[in-house]
Amino acid sequence: MSIIEARGLTKSFVQAVKEPGLKGALKHLVTPRNITKVAVHPLDLSIETGETVAYVGPNGAGKSTTIKMLSGILKPSGGSISVNGINPYKKRMENAARIGAVFGQRTQLWWDIPIVESFSLLKDIYQIPDPVYRNNLEQFIELLGMNEFIHLSARKLSLGQRMRADLAAALLHNPPIVYLDEPTIGLDVSVKQKIREFIKKINHEQQTTVMLTTHDLGDIEDLCRRLIIIDHGRIIYDGSLSEVKSRFARSRIIFFQVGSPMPELFAELNRTPGIRFTLQNDQEFSVAFDRYEYTASDVVSRVMRHGEVIDFRMEDANIEQVIKAVYDGNLDLNQQAQ
């Protein structure tokens, strides 16, 4: 059996229907009206030990709800789950000892006590043996650069510091599975990098199974070999990242800064199919192109024919664009999944 397995897993919420404003709120008090919202339609999931899975989809797709069910926080409305061979909601304590979870939107650390004391409380709660604890603590402090803030309380930390501390807290007891729900949201590049390196190392060295929700294509590319896309509570793709990218991430953008305005170039590019040109100002513009039709050097040399290029940088389509392309194409991706 897989380390994480769900069959027909589903979750519905009862949501209040309120008209806006105070009047609506009062009306709801007198005659409440509710609707049932299906956040997760019956879905099947099998994740093997040591896999790194990106679980992505637009806001409200049902990602957090799925993760909360898998981690035993939420009771499913239907279906079955087995994680490490147990039902996470029914055996919450047993389950908690064998998973780690980070929810980017809120901390699991004690707000008012120093981080290092939060860690030591977790040691007692999870009954982490001394040598394991000392070894992990030392390593995590080093890898995540936590020295400068380990004696501060969670309240005093920046978002990036807090996230690193949360990640360490989730992994101190060497859980075989870690769920990360938007762990890099709002973080700067260097902190993101630290977090990614850390997760990679844990995954390589301990075969920790990682399920990650993120909007950041860098996180996904760096960490995950498998991609699951969920939309409106249904899995619409489950397969390799490389396949999704080569099929759907067709567009690439180059941002240029040039020495002088290039009106002829603008006119020329606007007439070229497969190229979209956007002017920021006289000397800055971007060129989006289909990377199956043009190469970056085609585009750069076309621009250089018209004058001096001071600087340029290239961006690939991000995962949102990929997902949008997936939706726009209206494809049944499940048939192509591996």
Ligand SMILES: Nc1ncnc2c1ncn2[C@@H]1O[C@H](COP(=O)(O)OP(=O)(O)O)[C@@H](O)[C@H]1O
């Ligand atoms: N506690 C709740 N009560 C009512 N509706 C909820 C609750 N949690 C989530 N939902 C609804 O379920 C849907 C999926 O939410 P969520 O799983 O948080 O999405 P995601 O994490 O993909 O952004 C949304 O429409 C959301 O409004």
Ligand SMILES: [Mg+2]
């Ligand atoms: Mg969410």
